[in-house]
Amino acid sequence: MKKTWHYVLTVEIPGYGMASLDNSFEAPEGATREQVYRGAVENILRSMAASQGLSRDQLPHPVTLFWSLESNDLDVATRAPYRQEPTRG
Secondary structure, three states: OOOEEEEEEEEEEOOOEEEEEEEEEEOOOOOOHHHHHHHHHHHHHHHHHHHHOOOHHHOOOOEEEEEEEEEOOOOOOOOOOOOOOOOOO
C-alpha cells in the first residue's frame, strides 16, 4: 500500500502578492522532503505565472511564508481510519 501525503504551501512573490496551494499525492519511492517542496514551489509559480499571463521565468524567487508536509493518514500508529471515542455520561 502506497503512502499518501498532504502539503500546504503559502508564498509571497515580490511584486505579485501571496499565493497558497494544497495537494494530496503519493510520493514516488525514495522521494525526499526537499524534492516535494521544490515541486510544490514550481507548481505554485506556474499557476501564478499563468494567472498573470506570464511565463514561469518572469516571476521573481518566492519567499516561503508557510510549508507543511504530513502523512495524509489520520491514524499513523495503527494505519486505521480516525476513530472517535464514544461519549460517556
